[in-house]
Structures are given as C-alpha cells and as structure tokens.
Amino acid sequence: MEVGAPDYLAGERQTAEFDVESMKVTWAGSRHALEVSDRMARLVASDPVFRKDNRVMLSRKELFKNTLRKAAHAWKRIVELRLTEEEASRVRFFVDEPAFTDLHWGMFVPAIKGQGTEEQQQKWLPLAYKMQIIGCYAQTELGHGSNVQGLETTATFDPKTDEFIIHSPTLTSSKWWPGGLGKVSTHAVAYARLIVDGQEHGVHGFIVQLRSLDDHMPLPGITVGDIGMKFGSGAYNSMDNGVLRFDNVRIPRDQMLMRVLQVTREGKVIQSDVPRQLIYGTMVFVRQTIVADASCALSRAVCIATRYSAVRRQFGSQNGGPETQVIDYKTQQSRLFPLLASAYAFRFVSEWLKSLYTDVTEKLQRGEFSTLPEAHACTAGLKSITTSATADAIEECRKLCGGHGYLANSGLPELFAVYVPACTYEGDNTVLLLQVARFLVKTVSQLGSGKVPVGTTAYMGRARHLIQCKSNVQSAEDWLNPQVVVEAFEARSLRMSVACAENLAKFPNPEEGFAQLAADLVEAAAAHCQLIVVTKFFEKLQQDIPGKGVKKQLQILSSVYALYILHKHLGDFLSTGSITPKQGALANDQLRSLYSKIRPNAVALVDAFNYTDHYLSSVLGRYDGNVYPTLYEEAWKDPLNDSVVPDGYQEYIRPLLKQQIRNARL
Ligand SMILES: CCCCCCCC/C=C\CCCCCCC/C=C/C(=O)SCCNC(=O)CCNC(=O)[C@H](O)C(C)(C)COP(=O)(O)OP(=O)(O)OC[C@H]1O[C@@H](n2cnc3c(N)ncnc32)[C@H](O)[C@@H]1OP(=O)(O)O
Numbered sequence: 001m002e003v004g005a006p007d008y009l010a011g012e013r014q015t016a017e018f019d020v021e022s023m024k025v026t027w028a029g030s031r032h033a034l035e036v037s038d039r040m041a042r043l044v045a046s047d048p049v050f051r052k053d054n055r056v057m058l059s060r061k062e063l064f065k066n067t068l069r070k071a072a073h074a075w076k077r078i079v080e081l082r083l084t085e086e087e088a089s090r091v092r093f094f095v096d097e098p099a100f101t102d103l104h105w106g107m108f109v110p111a112i113k114g115q116g117t118e119e120q121q122q123k124w125l126p127l128a129y130k131m132q133i134i135g136c137y138a139q140t141e142l143g144h145g146s147n148v149q150g151l152e153t154t155a156t157f158d159p160k161t162d163e164f165i166i167h168s169p170t171l172t173s174s175k176w177w178p179g180g181l182g183k184v185s186t187h188a189v190a191y192a193r194l195i196v197d198g199q200e201h202g203v204h205g206f207i208v209q210l211r212s213l214d215d216h217m218p219l220p221g222i223t224v225g226d227i228g229m230k231f232g233s234g235a236y237n238s239m240d241n242g243v244l245r246f247d248n249v250r251i252p253r254d255q256m257l258m259r260v261l262q263v264t265r266e267g268k269v270i271q272s273d274v275p276r277q278l279i280y281g282t283m284v285f286v287r288q289t290i291v292a293d294a295s296c297a298l299s300r301a302v303c304i305a306t307r308y309s310a311v312r313r314q315f316g317s318q319n320g321g322p323e324t325q326v327i328d329y330k331t332q333q334s335r336l337f338p339l340l341a342s343a344y345a346f347r348f349v350s351e352w353l354k355s356l357y358t359d360v361t362e363k364l365q366r367g368e369f370s371t372l373p374e375a376h377a378c379t380a381g382l383k384s385i386t387t388s389a390t391a392d393a394i395e396e397c398r399k400l401c402g403g404h405g406y407l408a409n410s411g412l413p414e415l416f417a418v419y420v421p422a423c424t425y426e427g428d429n430t431v432l433l434l435q436v437a438r439f440l441v442k443t444v445s446q447l448g449s450g451k452v453p454v455g456t457t458a459y460m461g462r463a464r465h466l467i468q469c470k471s472n473v474q475s476a477e478d479w480l481n482p483q484v485v486v487e488a489f490e491a492r493s494l495r496m497s498v499a500c501a502e503n504l505a506k507f508p509n510p511e512e513g514f515a516q517l518a519a520d521l522v523e524a525a526a527a528h529c530q531l532i533v534v535t536k537f538f539e540k541l542q543q544d545i546p547g548k549g550v551k552k553q554l555q556i557l558s559s560v561y562a563l564y565i566l567h568k569h570l571g572d573f574l575s576t577g578s579i580t581p582k583q584g585a586l587a588n589d590q591l592r593s594l595y596s597k598i599r600p601n602a603v604a605l606v607d608a609f610n611y612t613d614h615y616l617s618s619v620l621g622r623y624d625g626n627v628y629p630t631l632y633e634e635a636w637k638d639p640l641n642d643s644v645v646p647d648g649y650q651e652y653i654r655p656l657l658k659q660q661i662r663n664a665r666l
C-alpha cells in the first residue's frame with residue numbers, strides 16, 4: 001500500500017488478536033522463506049513486463065507472445081541477478097501465468113532426473129538447466145490419458161542401426177495435451193510402448209528431439225502444433241498444449257530413459273531392481289507440488305472474498321447508520337470461514353507431504369522402495385481432494401462476492417478458469433482416488449496377516465478398537481479436543497474401508513467387485529485423505545509456533561476445518577456409527593461458536609498470506625479496501641468505452657432505430 005494512502009480495512013486490522021507478522025512466517029514456512037517470497041513478489045510487481053491487468057483482453061496470439069516475452073524476461077532476470085532455485089521458483093509463482101517453462105522445469109527435468117541413468121543425466125541435464133534445450137512431458141494421447149498402459153505410441157528397437165523407431169500408428173495415438181509442446185519445446189520425454197524383437201515391454205520414456213535448434217522447424221517425421229483454445233479467455237491459453245505425431249522417427253538407443261529397464265546394444269532387455277512404478281515417478285513429484293499450489297490458489301480466492309466481504313455492506317441500517325458488513329452475516333461466515341480454514345489446512349498438509357516426498361526420494365536413491373506405495377497413495381489422494389475442494393471454493397468465493405465477483409477484474413473468474421484443470425491434469429481426481437482405495441483395501445486385507453500398517457495407515461492397526469469404539473463427546477466443548485476429533489475421523493475412515501473390503505469379498509472376481517463398488521471406494525478414499533489433512537493440521541500445532549496469539553488462531557482454524565468436514569460428511573459419520581446424531585449436532589454448535597472467534601481476525605488471517613495487489617489482481621481484494629472508486633475507474637478503461645457511440649452503431653443500431661420510427665409512422 002502507498003505510504004499515507006487511506007486504509008479502508010484499518011478497523012478490521014485493529015481487531016486482530018494475534019501478531020500478523022509472525023503468522024506470515026508460519027504461513028511461509030520460515031522467516032527465510034517469507035523474506036525470499038516478499039523480495040521476489042516486489043521484484044515482479046515493480047517490473048512493467050510482468051503486468052497482467054490486460055491479460056483477459058488479449059487475443060490468443062497476443063497472449064501467447066506476451067507469455068513468451070515474460071518467460072524470456074524472467075529467465076534474463078534470473079540469470080542477471082543470479083537468483084537461487086528457491087528465488088527463481090518464487091519469481092515463477094508471482095509472474096502468475098502458465099507457461100512452457102512449467103513443464104520444462106516441472107516435468108521434463110524431473111523425468112530425466114528420476115528415470116534417467118547417471119550418464120543420461122550428465123548428458124541432458126546441463127543443457128536443460130541452461131535452457132539450451134526446452135523440454136515437455138509428452139505422455140497423454142488423443143485416445144488415452146488416465147490409462148497409461150493403454151498408450152499406443154510405439155518405440156521399436158532396430159538392432160541394425162542401434163536406434164529406436166518412434167511411431168504413432170493410429171490417430172488416437174497422437175500425443176495430445178502436453179504443455180509447451182505445441183509451439184515451444186525442442187525436445188520431449190515421450191512415453192511409448194517398448195518393443196524389442198517383437199516383444200512388448202510396457203510403457204517407457206524416450207527423449208526425442210522435435211524441433212531444429214537452428215530454425216525451430218519440426219524435424220523430419222514430426223508433425224506438431226497447438227490443440228486450440230481452452231476454457232476461459234486468458235487463463236490456461238497462455239500455454240501451448242500440443243498435438244504431436246511421429247512418423248517412424250529414429251532416435252539413438254541411449255535416448256530411452258533406462259533407470260528402470262535397459263535395452264543393450266544386442267537387444268537384450270534387462271530389468272533393474274528399481275520397481276516399474278518409478279516410470280510414474282514424475283507424476284508423483286508433480287502431484288505433491290499441486291497440493292501446495294492448491295493452498296495458494298485457495299488462499300488467494302479467500303483473501304479476495306474476505307476483504308471484500310468486510311468492505312461490502314447490505315441491509316441492516318439502524319437510524320440512518322451504516323448497513324451491515326456482509327461478513328457479519330452468519331451465512332457468509334459459514335460459507336467463507338471453512339474455506340479460510342481449508343487454505344491453512346492445505347498449506348500444512350502440503351508441507352508435510354513435501355517432507356514425506358523428500359524422505360521417500362532419499363530412500364529410493366538408497367535402493368529402498370518399501371515406502372513408494374504410501375507415497376503414491378498420499379500424493380494421489382491429497383492431490384485429488386485438495387484440488388477438488390479448491391476448484392469448488394474459488395467458485396464459492398466468486399458467489400460470496402455477489403455480482404462484482406463475476407467481473408473479470410475481481411480476479412476470480414480468471415483464477416477459476418486457470419485453476420480448474422488441476423482436477424484433471426496429473427491424474428483425473430476420481431481415477432486417483434481409486435488408486436488410494438486399492439491401497440486401503442490392500443492394507444485392510446493384510447490386517448489379519450500380522451503385517452503392521454505404518455505411516456498414514458498406522459491407525460488401521462487399531463482396527464479392533466476403531467471398529468466398535470463410541471465417541472464420548474457430551475458437550476460442544478468436547479469437540480475442541482483433537483484426540484476426540486481424530487478418533488471420530490479414524491473410526492469413520494476405517495469403517496468405510498472395512499465395509500468396502502467386506503463387500504468386495506462377496507465378488508468371486510475382485511476386479512469385477514472393484515468396478516461395481518467404485519463409488520463407495522472413492523468415498524472411503526476421500527475419508528482417509530481428509531483424516532490425513534485433519535491429523536497433519538493437529539500435528540502442526542504440536543510444534544513450537546512463535547508469535548502472540550498465532551497458535552491460538554491456528555487451533556481455532558484446525559477445529560473449524562475438522563468440524564466443517566464432519567458437518568459436510570455427517571452422513572458418513574452417522575451411517576458408520578462413528579458418532580451419534582446428538583454428537584453431530586454438538587459439533588455444529590461448536591462450529592458456530594468458532595466462526596464468531598474467527599470474525600475479528602478474518603482480515604488479518606488473510607493478510608498473513610502476504611499477497612501483493614499485483615499478485616491478487618483483484619479490485620475486490622485490494623489491500624486498502626478501496627473498492628468502489630477503483631471499480632468505477634476501471635470500467636472506463638474498458639475498450640468498449642473508448643468511444644461514446646460504439647463501433648457498429650451506423651451499421652446495426654441506427655437502421656434498427658430508424659426502422660422502428662418508420663414502423664411507428666405506418
Ligand atoms: C528456474 C525457473 C524455475 C521455475 C520453476 C517452475 C517449477 C514448476 C513446478 C511444477 C509445475 C508443474 C506444472 C504442472 C502442470 C501440469 C501439467 C499437467 C501434466 C500432466 O497431466 S502429465 C500426465 C499425467 N497423467 C496422469 O496422471 C495419468 C494418470 N494415470 C496413472 O497415473 C496410471 O495409469 C494409473 C495409476 C491410474 C494406473 O496405472 P496402471 O494401470 O499401470 O496401474 P495399476 O495396475 O492400477 O497399478 C499398478 C501398481 O502400480 C501402483 N502405482 C500406480 N501409479 C503409481 C505411482 N505413480 N507411483 C507408485 N506406484 C504406482 C499401483 O498402486 C499398483 O500397485 P499394486 O500393484 O496394487 O501394489
């Protein structure tokens with residue numbers, strides 16, 4: 001905010017009962033992370049190349065070119081200022097525009113790191129790190145996305161020339177969707193069925209050069225282009241999601257990523273001791289980052305809706321006094337505050353997931369693979385529930401802002417359009433929950449065998465207790481006890497998984513059973529993932545959290561998150577007998593009282609996200625709350641208002657009016 005400018009939300013900030021600066025540190029993860037984030041936010045906001053207020057007005061071509069300009073400029077600044085990886089990734093975050101660089105750094109590089117041999121990494125990574133080659137992740141095809149084993153592109157080994165022949169045998173085998181592919185990437189990690197000596201060996205990744213490094217023209221045998229406009233006007237259209245066909249394209253044998261499986265010069269296929277699933281490792285990495293992204297997108301929407309709800313007034317004027325701030329309506333609070341709590345919940349679960357991922361990656365380096373299934377289940381499940389909740393929440397925030405939320409300059413339509421594909425990419429959310437369900441059913445089926453469940457399924461080891469325990473909640477206050485809440489969530493989750501396992505056992509063919517019970521399995525998986533989020537929020541509170549009143553606020557938010565989920569899924573809790581209807585009603589009583597505790601802190605709680613006005617790009621979410629004059633000014637900047645009489649008047653409006661006059665005279 002400019003020095004000396006009026007702060008229309010000052011009153012809201014004064015009622016805060018905690019130290020906002022300390023909360024900023026907790027949200028950012030550390031003082032260092034906050035400092036880096038703050039510095040990079042300002043760097044981006046002060047650079048005119050990174051302006052974004054005109055984004056929705058640009059044509060696709062202009063938007064795309066502008067994105068190329070921003071990406072090139074960002075890279076120039078990263079190199080000039082010798083930014084660290086952490087700083088560079090914050091620059092990307094604040095530039096706030098999907099671009100080919102996301103796939104280059106986020107998937108192409110990790111694919112080579114995770115699936116390439118040491119030699120392959122040494123050859124390709126330095127080129128990629130300097131952006132002397134630009135890569136994408138070309139897995140999905142026109143005919144298959146979720147079913148990776150169903151991909152049709154082939155990679156046939158030719159022992160005569162020591163090459164693989166990459167080929168698209170059908171229309172449906174055309175690569176379709178990869179970001180960065182359409183117009184920019186020079187290389188791809190392309191996934192194809194490996195065929196050696198007429199035998200198939202599953203899907204593997206191959207580094208394929210697509211375009212000339214001299215003139216950017218597609219290489220012989222490559223047909224490549226953009227797949228067309230996507231949802232929304234600006235949004236994800238800054239990305240060149242592409243189509244790609246291979247016509248018998250030859251690549252050297254050593255361009256197959258060979259950490260999992262090797263093909264020798266003689267055409268021998270050697271399986272290493274690394275599990276096949278590591279071929280899916282890049283997706284695990286990205287799913288984990290997507291959970292952190294969910295907390296960012298959600299907190300951004302909530303920040304806009306909260307500030308605006310404090311500015312906006314409707315009804316309730318007494319004796320000519322001001323009307324009621326809409327944030328004071330209990331309905332507004334019951335729609336908004338759970339989303340605020342969810343933003344914090346997703347933030348902390350993403351921190352935990354990152355540490356789980358780092359731990360598993362270190363173990364994989366040492367040849368320990370036992371924790372891979374859990375890492376897969378956690379990343380898939382949390383990616384699924386956090387992105388679905390966030391997409392719904394952004395739309396709810398738009399509605400919470402009434403009519404003005406529908407204006408592009410509220411920032412919410414664009415945020416929704418750019419965010420919502422997260423429910424589909426990196427694995428459709430339902431498909432991913434079915435993966436979690438497989439893991440849970442497997443865990444349940446092994447309970448009798450003496451195998452002790454660990455990690456996020458450790459609670460299943462107490463199945464005997466959880467299957468019959470009764471919640472001892474007697475008052476609304478009891479619901480503030482984390483142990484009580486966790487036990488109710490554990491009982492619900494375990495009972496849902498056990499019920500699925502019991503029903504599955506009734507089918508002679510387990511796969512048929514899995515297909516028939518899929519809807520129940522998805523619900524059981526979601527219940528397990530919600531338990532993880534609740535538990536990790538409570539565990540966060542066991543840590544030392546400095547700053548006046550900060551822990552107290554987080555305690556309130558953790559209870560709101562848990563009781564909101566309980567209220568929303570009350571049917572599950574009741575049908576599994578995890579709680580009684582009376583206890584469900586007490587949880588709701590507690591929730592209402594918690595909303596009143598959040599109310600004086602609401603604006604300060606969103607200030608703690610430390611978002612600049614540039615990043616928020618929302619008139620409604622401005623830090624200073626100066627909404628109405630800005631909305632008014634912005635309206636006049638619309639190109640339609642460049643002229644008082646619109647273009648088209650002479651051709652289309654005037655004749656109409658004249659015709660009416662003539663008709664009236666008749
Ligand atoms: C300097 C500048 C800095 C700038 C920094 C910028 C940084 C940016 C960083 C990040 C940004 C990233 C941006 C991302 C943008 C998104 C773009 C989108 C990309 C994509 O969408 S890529 C394509 C994604 N596709 C999918 O997700 C497909 C989903 N399908 C699958 O995953 C699988 O096919 C499947 C799991 C659904 C089924 O597979 P399959 O048939 O083989 O498996 P099953 O028979 O069911 O299971 C077999 C067995 O394997 C286990 N399994 C499955 N998956 C995994 C896994 N991933 N890991 C480990 N194990 C796995 C499964 O549980 C089974 O186990 P069991 O046999 O039961 O034990």
Ligand SMILES: Cc1cc2nc3c(=O)[nH]c(=O)nc-3n(C[C@H](O)[C@H](O)[C@H](O)COP(=O)(O)OP(=O)(O)OC[C@H]3O[C@@H](n4cnc5c(N)ncnc54)[C@H](O)[C@@H]3O)c2cc1C
Binds near residue numbers: 144179429
């Ligand atoms: C913006 C965007 C960017 C992308 N970027 C990339 C990229 O960079 N690289 C890349 O390779 N891919 C990319 N993709 C593709 C993406 O990964 C896939 O679209 C995604 O994995 C979903 O697969 P699908 O399209 O085949 O959906 P489908 O599987 O066809 O889903 C259609 C419907 O069928 C349901 N369904 C499918 N299978 C099952 C099942 N077994 N049981 C129950 N229901 C089922 C789904 O729930 C869904 O409702 C991108 C997609 C988008 C939208």
